[in-house]
Amino acid sequence: MRLQRVGTAGPAKRRRYGSSKGEALAFYGFLSPWIIGTAALTLFPVGYALYLSFTAWDGVSVFKPWVGLANYREVLTSSDTLSSLSKTLLLVAIIVPTTIVGSLVLAVLLNERVRGRTFFRTLIYIPAIVPPVASALIWKVVFDQNSGAANRVGAMFGVDAVNWLTGNRAFVVLVVVLLWGVGAGIIINLAALQTVPMEQLEAVKLDGGNALTAFRHVTLPVISPVLLFQTVLVTITTLQTFVPALLLSPISTGGGDVYTNIPNANRVYMVDVYSQFFAYSRYGYGSAMLTVFFLVIVVLTVLIFKLVGRSVFYAVDPTASGKG
Amino acid sequence: MALDEKTRVPVARRTPAHGTARPAWHQRRPKHPVIFTVLLVVSVLMVLPFAELVISSLRSTNAVNEDTWLPSAFEWSNYKKVVTLIPFWRFARNSVVLSALFALLTTLSSAVVGYGFARLRAPGKNLLFGLLISTMMVPQIVTLIPTYLLFANFGLVGTYWPWVLWGTAGAPYAIFLYRQFFSSFPKELEEAAVIDGAGRIRIFVQIFLPLSRPLLVTAFVLAFNTVWGDFIAPNLLLDQDNTTLAVGVGNGYVINQGFPLPNLIAGGALLYVVPVVILFLAAQRSYVRGFANSGLKG
Numbered sequence: 224m225r226l227q228r229v230g231t232a233g234p235a236k237r238r239r240y241g242s243s244k245g246e247a248l249a250f251y252g253f254l255s256p257w258i259i260g261t262a263a264l265t266l267f268p269v270g271y272a273l274y275l276s277f278t279a280w281d282g283v284s285v286f287k288p289w290v291g292l293a294n295y296r297e298v299l300t301s302s303d304t305l306s307s308l309s310k311t312l313l314l315v316a317i318i319v320p321t322t323i324v325g326s327l328v329l330a331v332l333l334n335e336r337v338r339g340r341t342f343f344r345t346l347i348y349i350p351a352i353v354p355p356v357a358s359a360l361i362w363k364v365v366f367d368q369n370s371g372a373a374n375r376v377g378a379m380f381g382v383d384a385v386n387w388l389t390g391n392r393a394f395v396v397l398v399v400v401l402l403w404g405v406g407a408g409i410i411i412n413l414a415a416l417q418t419v420p421m422e423q424l425e426a427v428k429l430d431g432g433n434a435l436t437a438f439r440h441v442t443l444p445v446i447s448p449v450l451l452f453q454t455v456l457v458t459i460t461t462l463q464t465f466v467p468a469l470l471l472s473p474i475s476t477g478g479g480d481v482y483t484n485i486p487n488a489n490r491v492y493m494v495d496v497y498s499q500f501f502a503y504s505r506y507g508y509g510s511a512m513l514t515v516f517f518l519v520i521v522v523l524t525v526l527i528f529k530l531v532g533r534s535v536f537y538a539v540d541p542t543a544s545g546k547g
Numbered sequence: 548m549a550l551d552e553k554t555r556v557p558v559a560r561r562t563p564a565h566g567t568a569r570p571a572w573h574q575r576r577p578k579h580p581v582i583f584t585v586l587l588v589v590s591v592l593m594v595l596p597f598a599e600l601v602i603s604s605l606r607s608t609n610a611v612n613e614d615t616w617l618p619s620a621f622e623w624s625n626y627k628k629v630v631t632l633i634p635f636w637r638f639a640r641n642s643v644v645l646s647a648l649f650a651l652l653t654t655l656s657s658a659v660v661g662y663g664f665a666r667l668r669a670p671g672k673n674l675l676f677g678l679l680i681s682t683m684m685v686p687q688i689v690t691l692i693p694t695y696l697l698f699a700n701f702g703l704v705g706t707y708w709p710w711v712l713w714g715t716a717g718a719p720y721a722i723f724l725y726r727q728f729f730s731s732f733p734k735e736l737e738e739a740a741v742i743d744g745a746g747r748i749r750i751f752v753q754i755f756l757p758l759s760r761p762l763l764v765t766a767f768v769l770a771f772n773t774v775w776g777d778f779i780a781p782n783l784l785l786d787q788d789n790t791t792l793a794v795g796v797g798n799g800y801v802i803n804q805g806f807p808l809p810n811l812i813a814g815g816a817l818l819y820v821v822p823v824v825i826l827f828l829a830a831q832r833s834y835v836r837g838f839a840n841s842g843l844k845g
Contacts, residue, residue, distance in 0.1 A: 246667055249747045253663030254675065256656045260716020265682050268693035275693070329589065332582050339583075345831065346590040352827050353820055354776025356797045360816040361596045364603045367809050369612035372599045378614065406593070414839040455684075463686045466778045470797050473807075493688060500692060513689045520684060 269517075276511035281504045294511035304512065307495035308519070310394075311462055314491060315523075318401050318461045323454055325405040330412030331438070344409065351407035359470035362400045363388065388473050394488040400467045408453050415446040447535040454527055459520055465493035492516060597817075604629075604814035611810050622810070629800075629814040634788065638795035642775055643822075645710050645791060650770035652714025653721060654763055660717045661725025662751050666737065683719040687779065695783050704784050710774065718773075721766040724837070728762050729755060765837025768830050775823055792819050 251258070276294055278287040298304050333344050350358065366373045366387035374384040387396050419442050427437040468491055472484040482498035496516070499509035606613065607622040630636065664676060698709050732755070740750045756763075774791075781791040787798075796819045800811040827834065 243668070247669035250663050250667035250669035250672065253659050253667065253747070253751075256715050257660040257679075257717045257722065258675070260712065261678070261682060263697075264694055264712065264716055265685060265690050268690040268697065269685065271693040271696070272689065329586075332586055335579055335582050337579055337583050337586060340586070343586040343590050345828070347586075347593050349824060349827070350593050350596075352772055352823055354772070354778075354793060354823060356776065356778050356793045357816045357820040357823075360796070360812055361600050361820075364809055364813045364816070365596055365599050367603075370603065370606065370614065370809060372595075372616075375614055375616065384614075403593070403596070410835055410838050414835075417839065459684060459686060463688055465688070466797075470778075496688070506692075509692070513692070517685065517689055520686065524684060 272510045272513055275507055276514050278507040280506040282500070282506040283504070287507075290507065294508045295515070297508065298511050298515050304492075304495055307490050307492045310488070310490065311464070311492040314398070314401070314464060315458055315461045317398055319454060319457050321402060322405050322408065322457050323450060325402075326408030326412055326453075327450065329406065330409045330416060331442075333409060334413060334416045344413070347406040348409055349406075351404045353404075355466040356470060358400050358403055359467040362396055362403070362467075363471055366396050366399075388471060389486050391488045393471060393486040396471055397464070397467055397489050400471070401461065401464065408457075411449060411453065412446065415449040416442070419445045451527070451531055451535050454531060455524055458523055458527065462516070462520060462523075463493055464491050465497065468494050469497075600813050600817050604810055604817055606810045608808060608810060611808070625810050625814050626818075629811050629818060632808075632811060633795050633799035633815075635792075635795065635815075635818070638790060638792045641781075641785070641790065642792040645707060645781075646771045646774040648707065649710045649714040649774045650767045652711065653716075653718045653770045654766045656715050657717040657721035657766060658725050658756060658759065658763065659751070661722045662729050662755055664722065664726040665729035666732075666755075667747075679719050679722060683723070691780060691783065698784065705786050705789070709780070709784055714770075718766075718770060721769065724762060724766065725759065728759060732758070761833040761836040763837075764830050764833035768826060768834050771826065772823055 275287070277289060277291060279290045279294075280287040329347060333340050333347075337343070353361070365371050368374065368384060368386040368388070371387070373387060377384065385392065387393070423441045424437045427441060432440075468485055468489040469482075471489065472486065482494055482502050485494055492512075496509055496512050499505045499512060602617060603611075604625055605621045605623065606618040607620055607625075610619060613619060664672070664679070694709075695704070698704050703709055736754060737750055740754060745753070776793060777791075778793045778797055782794045785791065785794070787794075796812075796815040800808045800815055
């Protein structure tokens with residue numbers, strides 16, 4: 224029985240491993256759902272949006288008037304768009320460093336043998352899995368002018384009740400909503416901390432270094448690729464902030480132009496994009512805004528790699544570097 | 548005393564070995580009171596908004612504006628209004644069906660694609676992998692509006708089809724995780740199977756898939772949460788009266804003049820978020836392991 228099998232294995236092995244044509248066919252077979260899906264649902268839409276960005280389409284007409292670079296000129300000069308872009312960048316400048324440092328510190332603390340740390344990890348991580356709709360509504364309730372806890376805490380210190388959801392204060396609430404998810408990175412950070420070689424930490428201590436030296440010279444280099452990956456991810460997600468800004472607005476009835484209810488301080492880039500598309504039916508201009516948005520992401524990602532990437536330390540684990 | 552004996556034995560055994568051994572007495576008493584306190588405070592801060600949500604959901608509509616910490620009366624009947632003022636159960640069914648459908652499809656599809664990237668060689672592979680990484684950077688929003696126009700063209704608006712198609716295409720993030728995970732398997736695993744006469748599909752289904760259980764859980768939970776939490780796609784692609792909970796709860800609970808009802812919003816948000824938390828708690832161990840197994844090996 225066994226011998227027979229081995230006997231047939233020779234040609235079978237050559238057929239499957241030797242023929243690179245068959246392997247290539249298998250490769251494209253396995254990848255086909257993704258290749259077809261990406262072509263139809265990512266590449267085509269991106270190309271179509273790029274085409275629309277050179278038109279003044281209203282979203283309904285059959286005719287899509289070609290306007291060349293006019294939309295782009297407007298994106299780069301419109302004070303509304305530049306203001307929404309700068310608000311978004313401010314949000315990124317606040318959220319990204321706080322989230323990255325915050326989740327790193329929390330992960331380092333959770334990595335210590337502290338009683339109940341699994342319980343703490345769960346509690347700190349849960350806000351990160353709460354969907355944006357729910358976190359916006361939760362904080363809307365907390366910051367409600369009349370019944371919210373925020374004003375009740377204020378009253379304890381003799382501060383008069385204020386309306387948190389209008390004016391510039393709305394931006395503070397938006398920041399709070401996004402910072403609530405600070406725990407999002409702790410699981411991947413904790414996993415990364417497990418890969419830090421204990422022997423090297425011990426070696427630093429033997430050389431008379433303290434915990435901070437060990438962290439700086441051993442831990443940080445080892446986990447830096449994970450931190451870089453997270454920085455890019457958090458930057459992209461923060462740039463896309465939309466749902467919290469929409470649902471924090473004082474009244475969102477779902478009907479009419481809901482975007483005008485959003486206080487000016489929270490009119491971030493995506494709010495601007497949505498109102499261009501769905502309140503003003505400016506599909507061409509909205510598409511140009513999306514193209515510019517994508518370029519902003521590319522530029523920021525390259526910047527992060529240039530600024531942070533330089534200090535990222537690869538190939539600590541020989542088994543990891545071998546597989547690339 | 549007997550307990551002390553028990554705990555002391557492993558200490559004696561472990562400590563001389565090397566630095567990685569964790570003496571058992573670390574777990575016996577809080578060794579780091581400062582760290583413990585910091586974690587406790589952060590945890591409480593993270594959970595407090597949920598407590599406020601529960602309390603708010605129980606205030607009566609006539610007394611939503613009272614400024615006391617606890618409501619003067621607990622209005623449990625609010626929850627009846629939460630599920631009747633909007634077609635809550637219809638929305639919930641849509642959310643469950645769409646999230647589960649998408650998660651199931653994308654979990655399997657991403658595994659298939661991830662296997663291809665990890666274990667097979669072909670011309671153009673590096674280019675396609677570069678494309679995969681680049682699509683991770685394309686925000687949903689950039690593709691969604693043109694995709695919406697595409698779906699409208701084919702009459703797919705108001706149906707579940709967009710989620711089926713998205714699910715089948717796989718999710719770049721999940722594909723990446725699978726690829727990392729499958730790359731770490733030894734080559735002998737396949738060679739032995741080939742000797743037994745197994746084809747690629749059988750190798751994948753019978754060897755690789757069963758070994759990737761934690762990652763399957765991670766991918767499923769991530770995908771389920773993505774659709775459950777997605778407001779933008781269902782808001783664009785589904786009818787307002789036959790949409791998902793995310794849209795229904797996000798837009799609902801206002802009386803005719805457009806005034807919001809904070810107590811019902813709180814109740815709706817709570818009912819909407821509870822399934823996600825339960826799913827996470829149930830899957831937590833595998834979920835964490837899935838990340839640990841794959842996210843880091845490069």
